[in-house]
Amino acid sequence: NAGVTQTPKFRILKIGQSMTLQCTQDMNHNYMYWYRQDPGMGLKLIYYSVGAGITDKGEVPNGYNVSRSTTEDFPLRLELAAPSQTSVYFCASTEFLDRVYTGELFFGEGSRLTVL
Amino acid sequence: QKEVEQDPGPLSVPEGAIVSLNCTYSNSAFQYFMWYRQYSRKGPELLMYTYSSGNKEDGRFTAQVDKSSKYISLFIRDSQPSDSATYLCAMKLTGGGNKLTFGTGTQLKVEL
Numbered sequence: 065n066a067g068v069t070q071t072p073k074f075r076i077l078k079i080g081q082s083m084t085l086q087c088t089q090d091m092n093h094n095y096m097y098w099y100r101q102d103p104g105m106g107l108k109l110i111y112y113s114v115g116a117g118i119t120d121k122g123e124v125p126n127g128y129n130v131s132r133s134t135t136e137d138f139p140l141r142l143e144l145a146a147p148s149q150t151s152v153y154f155c156a157s158t159e160f161l162d163r164v165y166t167g168e169l170f171f172g173e174g175s176r177l178t179v180l
Numbered sequence: 181q182k183e184v185e186q187d188p189g190p191l192s193v194p195e196g197a198i199v200s201l202n203c204t205y206s207n208s209a210f211q212y213f214m215w216y217r218q219y220s221r222k223g224p225e226l227l228m229y230t231y232s233s234g235n236k237e238d239g240r241f242t243a244q245v246d247k248s249s250k251y252i253s254l255f256i257r258d259s260q261p262s263d264s265a266t267y268l269c270a271m272k273l274t275g276g277g278n279k280l281t282f283g284t285g286t287q288l289k290v291e292l
Contacts, residue, residue: 068223095278104188106268106284107224122279154223158278165272167214169280171223
């Protein structure tokens with residue numbers, strides 16, 4: 065299993081450009097998440113999904129959009145990029161096993177985005 | 181007040197030392213408590229998981245939860261240079277889409 069795969073790993077955007085961060089998982093997990101990590105600020109939840117066709121906002125959704133058309137894919141769209149969106153973005157997934165919460169989120173390796 | 185508070189460090193210790201990492205939280209409804217380890221330029225990975233109060237031990241690692249004080253700890257015995265990483269505490273309510281609330285992380289360096 066590849067786990068959670070994120071692309072691209074690095075990207076530089078100009079202010080006002082748009083882009084999509086891709087996230088794919090091959091573990092058949094229903095729950096998927098997008099976090100951003102800024103220095104000294106921990107992980108902040110942007111959007112999450114509890115299954116295909118269902119998405120909801122997290123703590124910091126402004127400036128982002130998501131979709132979940134399949135169980136495997138959970139892309140994050142940045143519209144009109146701003147310098148405040150310079151960050152490291154992590155996609156993660158999880159599942160209950162036999163209805164028991166395991167505490168484990170599986171993270172991708174991150175996508176480093178710089179907006180200039 | 182932040183929902184989860186964690187000293188950012190950096191914390192530098194000699195090899196073989198006992199390390200204590202801590203988080204405090206304000207929401208008494210948190211029931212699930214995790215510690216994640218994050219190496220530089222990598223995604224976090226689960227290290228320890230505890231449900232409700234009590235202690236849990238796994239090799240050199242011990243996690244403690246004191247719900248009455250809203251305080252959780254991670255102890256690392258016989259610390260190794262390979263333990264150098266950022267340690268993030270995380271907490272979850274019952275239900276709620278399995279969303280975790282993370283601390284800011286403590287950067288640990290174990291020196292030879």
